[in-house]
Amino acid sequence: MILNATDLGWDSESSGAEPIIPSDQLGRSSAYELPPLTVWGVALCVSGTLIATENAIVVTTILATSSLRAPVFLLLASLGMADLLAGVALILHFLFMFCVEPSDWSELLTSGLLVTSLTASLCSLMGVALDRYLSLSHALTYGSGQSRRRAAILLLLVWLGACMIGAGPAMGWHCLEDPNSCSVARPLTRTYLSLLCGGFLVVVMVTLQLYAGICRVARRHAHAIATQRHFLPSNQSYASKHGSGRGFSRLILVLSVFVGCWMPFSLWGLLGDASSPPLYTYATLVPAAGSSLLNPILYSLRHKDIRKVLLHACCPHRYSHSTHIHYPVDV
DSSP: OOOOTTTTTOOTTSTTOOOOOOHHHHHHHSOOOOOOOOHHHHHHHHHHHHHHHHHHHHHHHHHHOTTOOSHHHHHHHHHHHHHHHHHHHHHHHHHHHHTSOOOHHHHHHHHHHHHHHHHHHHHHHHHHHHHHHHHHHTTTTTTOHHHHHHHHHHHHHHHHHHHHHHTTTTTTOBOSSOGGGBOSSTTBBHHHHHHHHHHHHHHHHHHHHHHHHHHHHHHHHHHHHHHHTTOOOTTSOHHHHTTHHHHHHHHHHHHHHHHHHHHHHHHHHHHOOTTSOHHHHHHHHHHHHHHHHHHIIIIITTSHHHHHHHHHHHOTTTSOOOOOOOOSOOO
16 A cells, blocks of 8 residues: 555645644654664674684584584584574674664564573583583593483573573563663663673683582593503603693683683673663673684584594595594593
8 A cells, every 4th residue: 555645644735734644653654764884883793603604513513423422512512502592693683783673672682592692602611611520530431321311401401591591581571661770781680680690600610610620630640640650750740741731721721711701791790780881891791702703613623523524524535534433522
């Protein structure tokens, strides 16, 4: 149906007359002007695309390879799926900011998806640390069918909890109707974000404790092996002679990135409020989202079996694909 001037209340024969258009129709008829594209918008789109692409490659590689079914690969697939959703959330946020007229439901959708992905990603990182600890302390039973079932149940609980937490804004836990209750990350309320960041800090501390346990178990195993083989000179440590220091250096790198990405936003979400400068929120949220870009490099692509599958897929004639899987992961 096409409306003409008369239908809208405009009398073309009367001179000097004003259009008689109700205010609500006037508001709907006016076109929404999209904001100009900024450097922040370009960075948002590019980073979201990179995050989604690299994590999609990791998830597809693990799910399409039948030999990659150990608990560690299930955890890495969960981590990749969570980071993939984070990239999709960033892309949707870019579209709703610069390409489509924003609305309340778009804010709730992107915020809920981002909360779900970040929660699942952080819990998957804790699961990876738990897997590494168990692979050292229970090396004989590691990778068994019972371990895989336990890992699958753990991941199911993680994703159910992440989806329930992420559904909070859509279920009414938002500040769109009460701006005074907003947190540093609109439309999340201050109470909701405080509980969320408090949970993040708990998971971070548990993960650090697991890595501390990994260091203790690894050093105990190294000294036990050296003692049995009578291979520990008094003036030279077993760790330095066999390159274990390189493993601890990688561990320090992983922990530094982990703490640097998650600690700033977790603390800022507890300390800041709606009156805080938005620049601080972006400065702390960018590292948390940036962890989704670094996780495939630090965790999945570092694993020799995943790299072997990817190299075989890219150059099948040059790299032979082996089905033998090294279950214990490097520290």
